[in-house]
Amino acid sequence: xxxxxxxxxxxxxxxxxxxxxxxxxxxxxxxxxxxxxxxxxxxxxxxxxxxxxxxxxxxxxxxxxxxxxxxxxxxxxxxxxxxxxxxxxxxxxxxxxxxxxxxxxxxxxxxxxxxxxxxxxxxxxxxxxxxxxxxxxxxxxxxxxxxxxxxxxxxxxxxxxxxxxxxxxxxxxxxxxxxxxxxxxxxxxxxxxxxxxxxxxxxxxxxxxxxxxxxxxxxxxxxxxxxxxxxxxxxxxxxxxxxxxxxxxxxxxxxxxxxxxxxxxxxxxxxxxxxxxxxxxxxxxxxxxxxxxxxxxxxxxxxxxxxxxxxxxxxxxxxxxxxxxxxxxxxxxxxxxxxxxxxxxxxxxxxxxxxxxxxxxxxx
Amino acid sequence: xxxxxxxxxxxxxxxxxxxxxxxxxxxxxxxxxxxxxxxxxxxxxxxxxxxxxxxxxxxxxxxxxxxxxxxxxxxxxxxxxxxxxxxxxxxxxxxxxxxxxxxxxxxxxxxxxxxxxxxxxxxxxxxxxxxxxxxxxxxxxxxxxxxxxxxx
Amino acid sequence: xxxxxxxxxxxxxxxxxxxxxxxxxxxxxxxxxxxxxxxxxxxxxxxxxxxxxxxxxxxxxxxxxxxxxxxxxxxxxxxxxxxxxxxxxxxxxxxxxxxxxxxxxxxxxxxxxxxxxxxxxxxxxxxxxxxxxxxxxxxxxxxxxxxxxxxxxxxxxxxxxxxxxxxxxxxxxxxxxxxxxxxxxxxxxxxxxxxxxxxxxxxxxxxxxxxxxxxx
Numbered sequence: 001x002x003x004x005x006x007x008x009x010x011x012x013x014x015x016x017x018x019x020x021x022x023x024x025x026x027x028x029x030x031x032x033x034x035x036x037x038x039x040x041x042x043x044x045x046x047x048x049x050x051x052x053x054x055x056x057x058x059x060x061x062x063x064x065x066x067x068x069x070x071x072x073x074x075x076x077x078x079x080x081x082x083x084x085x086x087x088x089x090x091x092x093x094x095x096x097x098x099x100x101x102x103x104x105x106x107x108x109x110x111x112x113x114x115x116x117x118x119x120x121x122x123x124x125x126x127x128x129x130x131x132x133x134x135x136x137x138x139x140x141x142x143x144x145x146x147x148x149x150x151x152x153x154x155x156x157x158x159x160x161x162x163x164x165x166x167x168x169x170x171x172x173x174x175x176x177x178x179x180x181x182x183x184x185x186x187x188x189x190x191x192x193x194x195x196x197x198x199x200x201x202x203x204x205x206x207x208x209x210x211x212x213x214x215x216x217x218x219x220x221x222x223x224x225x226x227x228x229x230x231x232x233x234x235x236x237x238x239x240x241x242x243x244x245x246x247x248x249x250x251x252x253x254x255x256x257x258x259x260x261x262x263x264x265x266x267x268x269x270x271x272x273x274x275x276x277x278x279x280x281x282x283x284x285x286x287x288x289x290x291x292x293x294x295x296x297x298x299x300x301x302x303x304x305x306x307x308x309x310x311x312x313x314x315x316x317x318x319x320x321x322x323x324x325x326x327x328x329x330x331x332x333x334x335x336x337x338x339x340x341x342x343x344x345x346x347x348x349x350x351x352x353x354x355x356x357x358x359x360x361x362x363x364x
Numbered sequence: 365x366x367x368x369x370x371x372x373x374x375x376x377x378x379x380x381x382x383x384x385x386x387x388x389x390x391x392x393x394x395x396x397x398x399x400x401x402x403x404x405x406x407x408x409x410x411x412x413x414x415x416x417x418x419x420x421x422x423x424x425x426x427x428x429x430x431x432x433x434x435x436x437x438x439x440x441x442x443x444x445x446x447x448x449x450x451x452x453x454x455x456x457x458x459x460x461x462x463x464x465x466x467x468x469x470x471x472x473x474x475x476x477x478x479x480x481x482x483x484x485x486x487x488x489x490x491x492x493x494x495x496x497x498x499x500x501x502x503x504x505x506x507x508x509x510x511x512x513x514x515x516x
Numbered sequence: 517x518x519x520x521x522x523x524x525x526x527x528x529x530x531x532x533x534x535x536x537x538x539x540x541x542x543x544x545x546x547x548x549x550x551x552x553x554x555x556x557x558x559x560x561x562x563x564x565x566x567x568x569x570x571x572x573x574x575x576x577x578x579x580x581x582x583x584x585x586x587x588x589x590x591x592x593x594x595x596x597x598x599x600x601x602x603x604x605x606x607x608x609x610x611x612x613x614x615x616x617x618x619x620x621x622x623x624x625x626x627x628x629x630x631x632x633x634x635x636x637x638x639x640x641x642x643x644x645x646x647x648x649x650x651x652x653x654x655x656x657x658x659x660x661x662x663x664x665x666x667x668x669x670x671x672x673x674x675x676x677x678x679x680x681x682x683x684x685x686x687x688x689x690x691x692x693x694x695x696x697x698x699x700x701x702x703x704x705x706x707x708x709x710x711x712x713x714x715x716x717x718x719x720x721x722x723x724x725x726x727x728x729x730x731x732x
Contacts, residue, residue: 018481020438026477027457027465029409036407036468220684231685237383237416245606245624259417264610271520271686278412283463290417300686302521313689314607315614317521318529324615327536334537335544342549 008047028211032204033226045211052210053108053116055148059141060134060168060177061122065159068196102137113151117209120145120180123161123168127183129176142183154215155189157181158202160298163191170304181222190215191222195298198279201227223273232269232295235277256292266310267294274299383416385423392452395471399451405472427452434478444475520690523697531697538704539712546716559729569722569732570715590642597635601628601671632675639668659706666702669695
């Protein structure tokens with residue numbers, strides 16, 4: 001399944017000059033969000049890189065992540081990466097192959113034991129849930145995942161569903177969906193969240209593994225720092241409007257037309273870490289805030305339950321009015337009761353008050 | 365590219381340099397100063413710049429086009445243009461489908477992608493020697509007819 | 517992230533419940549207890565002087581200006597700063613709008629930022645003064661220090677969150693909201709209740725002097 005030639009050799013055989021190879025490395029560096037000064041190191045690594053085997057598992061997902069990646073206009077760099085990666089199994093793309101696809105997966109795992117990458121999209125019903133909620137070829141998601149990752153070099157959880165549970169895990173989570181990293185404990189797991197993730201981010205992570213043979217530096221939530229190290233808020237071009245206190249109040253008012261900050265319209269940019277503000281979508285065409293819609297926070301855990309998409313971040317998610325109304329009634333009742341009890345105590349004290357005459361005082 | 369270009373985007377802020385084009389121009393200024401004073405080259409990757417609508421156009425309009433425009437064909441087209449500020453180059457890489465894969469400002473005497481590499485030159489020497497060794501052999505003639513007509 | 521969702525959801529519910537129950541219980545208790553029966557002839561009105569007193573007491577007596585300048589100035593800077601920080605900062609206004617349905621324009625963020633710093637400095641000055649001034653130190657109890665802390669922490673954490681000094685942002689924002697919830701839970705059962713009772717006590721003093729026909 002995996003060729004023994006290196007990427008450098010592969011490109012030369014395709015007639016790519018050294019100049020073309022350096023252009024490829026510059027584009028790869030840009031795609032991985034690495035500084036241009038790293039191009040020589042990338043060139044040296046790619047020269048020696050060998051084609052890894054990739055197994056793609058799709059579980060409880062909407063296929064948006066696969067669409068985002070494969071349906072993207074796939075610039076040559078990504079195309080080359082994918083030509084170079086041996087995509088040995090992809091459930092959705094190979095759907096017509098049936099059992100033969102499963103056989104191919106098992107063969108790939110066996111031949112490349114310890115070296116293949118497992119890419120997962122979609123969440124899985126947890127070990128404590130009914131496995132029947134999601135199966136492939138009669139095998140439960142959990143079983144297929146645990147069996148496939150046994151010989152893997154690394155696991156890439158693509159999309160918020162795989163990384164943190166995503167939509168299936170949203171309240172009330174009927175299938176008992178869990179994130180991949182909660183069940184895979186003994187292999188390096190990289191989370192590439194987003195609903196879907198930006199395509200260049202997915203391939204950037206794979207390119208990093210391909211180039212350097214290891215996973216990129218990760219943050220506390222397991223996301224590559226190169227793409228998820230900065231919040232949307234800190235990179236948003238509308239930030240000066242936030243700082244000046246110029247906000248859009250509705251989607252068609254003067255502020256919205258002038259491109260002011262969307263905080264009041266529910267933008268979750270301050271709490272969201274992703275590359276949308278810089279890398280943008282559709283090859284740099286635009287991104288939600290630039291199109292006038294607040295960030296949903298789609299690369300964060302539990303973003304579906306984080307309060308309404310059109311409610312500002314400072315607004316609580318609980319039903320305050322109901323609680324407050326009940327509390328008003330309760331507080332008033334307690335206060336009145338306490339007040340009445342105090343008055344009763346005062347009245348009884350007054351009643352028990354014994355009058356004293358001057359003569360009684362003299363008795364001592 | 366696609367019909368996305370035909371969707372009219374009206375940016376209401378009429379000020380030039382409304383968002384992030386101006387800071388990038390200053391970064392170019394600092395880089396050019398380093399080049400002039402210390403001979404140090406810089407590459408500014410525009411892929412990760414948080415550009416707002418109209419920023420890229422403003423930036424390119426400010427930099428303009430100077431004396432040199434080069435076109436490369438290597439894994440797709442690349443355009444290297446010197447701006448009106450000598451030493452400041454716009455390097456724009458495209459793939460074979462015509463989509464941009466890298467977009468950089470290089471502040472350097474000559475962008476590295478224009479310089480011929482030792483490996484390619486050695487390879488070219490071998491091919492030239494082979495072509496001259498046996499000019500009668502049909503497969504040793506230059507492959508491109510354009511090249512032939514240029515050289516008579 | 518789960519922490520942030522918890523403080524914005526269930527924790528806020530609990531804090532609101534305790535806050536509202538506590539404040540209302542104490543207010544009603546005071547009001548239901550009522551006043552002593554007044555048998556003398558009233559020499560003036562009660563309501564007018566009562567309401568006027570609420571505003572008049574904001575102007576300090578000359579003696580206080582001389583003897584308690586630090587407390588007076590520090591206290592005013594703190595209270596005014598707190599008002600601006602809470603009620604004229606747009607994310608807070610959004611929050612108030614979501615609960616009460618009213619909204620007003622806010623100040624630019626850098627202005628609120630500067631005011632917040634001044635407010636924190638005033639609080640620190642007041643604390644140091646409380647510790648160093650012998651009379652205040654002698655009068656201070658643990659409740660005084662506790663209320664200082666639960667008042668200071670929301671301002672500090674809010675400022676840290678705004679400047680994104682602590683990473684990740686959901687953590688520091690969650691801490692800010694949690695510190696406000698702690699303040700809400702503590703307020704009704706400490707001297708911070710003056711937030712509401714100040715109006716009752718000022719009114720009462722004005723009313724009772726007004727009834728007696730004397731200057732308050």
